[in-house]
Amino acid sequence: MVQGAANWNTEITEDWLQNYVDDWVSFYRKQTSEGEVASYIPILKEANQDHLGITILGNNGMTINSGDVDVPFTIQSISKVLSFIVGCMERGVSYMLDRVDVEPTGEAFNSIMHLEMRQLKKPFNPFINAGAITVCSILDGKTSDEKLEPLFELLEKMLGYRPALNVDVYESERDSSMRNRAIGYYLLETGYLESDLNITLETYFKQCSIEVTVEDLAKIGMILANDGEDPNSRDELIPRQVARLAKALMLTCGMYDASGKFAAYVGVPAKSGVSGGIIAVSPPRVREEELPFIDGCGIGVFGPALDDKGNSIAGIKLLRHIAKQWDLSIF
Numbered sequence: 548m549v550q551g552a553a554n555w556n557t558e559i560t561e562d563w564l565q566n567y568v569d570d571w572v573s574f575y576r577k578q579t580s581e582g583e584v585a586s587y588i589p590i591l592k593e594a595n596q597d598h599l600g601i602t603i604l605g606n607n608g609m610t611i612n613s614g615d616v617d618v619p620f621t622i623q624s625i626s627k628v629l630s631f632i633v634g635c636m637e638r639g640v641s642y643m644l645d646r647v648d649v650e651p652t653g654e655a656f657n658s659i660m661h662l663e664m665r666q667l668k669k670p671f672n673p674f675i676n677a678g679a680i681t682v683c684s685i686l687d688g689k690t691s692d693e694k695l696e697p698l699f700e701l702l703e704k705m706l707g708y709r710p711a712l713n714v715d716v717y718e719s720e721r722d723s724s725m726r727n728r729a730i731g732y733y734l735l736e737t738g739y740l741e742s743d744l745n746i747t748l749e750t751y752f753k754q755c756s757i758e759v760t761v762e763d764l765a766k767i768g769m770i771l772a773n774d775g776e777d778p779n780s781r782d783e784l785i786p787r788q789v790a791r792l793a794k795a796l797m798l799t800c801g802m803y804d805a806s807g808k809f810a811a812y813v814g815v816p817a818k819s820g821v822s823g824g825i826i827a828v829s830p831p832r833v834r835e836e837e838l839p840f841i842d843g844c845g846i847g848v849f850g851p852a853l854d855d856k857g858n859s860i861a862g863i864k865l866l867r868h869i870a871k872q873w874d875l876s877i878f
């Protein structure tokens with residue numbers, strides 16, 4: 548049975564927490580066999596089903612790295628949080644929210660059905676593909692590279708380096724993603740795209756193909772936990788209002804049509820991607836007793852074996868366990 552931590556009255560040290568997390572990662576790694584790696588983007592099939600890794604970065608400087616933390620992977624849908632943030636920073640929040648709503652869909656991330664059935668021209672939220680493609684069309688710039696430059700600049704400020712594009716993943720998705728093209732054409736017809744369709748889709752496929760590690764996700768998570776401020780430099784990298792809006796959307800729409808369950812059982816804003824990444828945000832908590840990461844932390848998880856909703860099967864279970872043991876829920 549997985550080892551649990553009943554109370555946290557002893558002094559909380561990094562080594563002590565590290566032992567627990569190592570134990571939990573090796574326990575939940577076994578559950579990767581119950582999921583499947585994504586295959587609809589052909590190159591993603593090459594991922595190793597058994598991988599599971601996590602980085603937790605605390606506001607107080609405490610860092611836990613466990614499992615397969617050195618394996619790079621493409622950011623996929625987690626990029627939707629960043630492009631939405633950049634769009635809000637370029638155009639303002641109300642401009643963006645006039646064009647994408649903030650409602651969960653209860654449908655799969657790449658669903659096209661609800662766009663037509665509910666006769667809404669505006670996509671439900673920026674984290675489903677329809678919303679994310681709309682956001683890409685709104686980003687400033689004439690080419691996909693121009694559109695993505697501010698996103699790369701933001702990433703560089705957050706991570707301390709400029710991440711690379713995985714060209715093989717980009718080409719694999721570009722050449723296979725008929726569903727996203729269909730969504731794009733539907734949006735074009737409704738008049739919601741503000742740029743050329745091909746440039747918009749190129750921007751979307753490229754943003755999904757940015758390569759990151761769990762540590763990168765944890766850093767982004769930590770900045771969001773601080774409402775957009777880098778806790779080390781104290782620089783405001785994302786305006787507070789935008790960071791908070793992004794977190795509200797992560798909580799309600801970040802885990803596709805499993806967002807309700809994730810909010811109920813884990814209870815923190817999070818966003819997943821189909822390559823198996825999850826970013827989770829634990830804001831500072833106010834409690835009587837001392838708890839691990841009480842000052843807030845960012846968490847990055849990677850586990851490419853997915854459940855039937857397209858979320859990392861072992862990653863979700865690991866996060867659920869940690870949130871319960873450390874009382875991370877914001878509710």
Ligand SMILES: NC(=O)CC[C@H](N)C(=O)O
Nearest residue numbers: 623624656755820821822
């Ligand atoms: N859920 C995801 O991560 C989806 C992203 C992927 N690039 C797609 O559009 O299908």
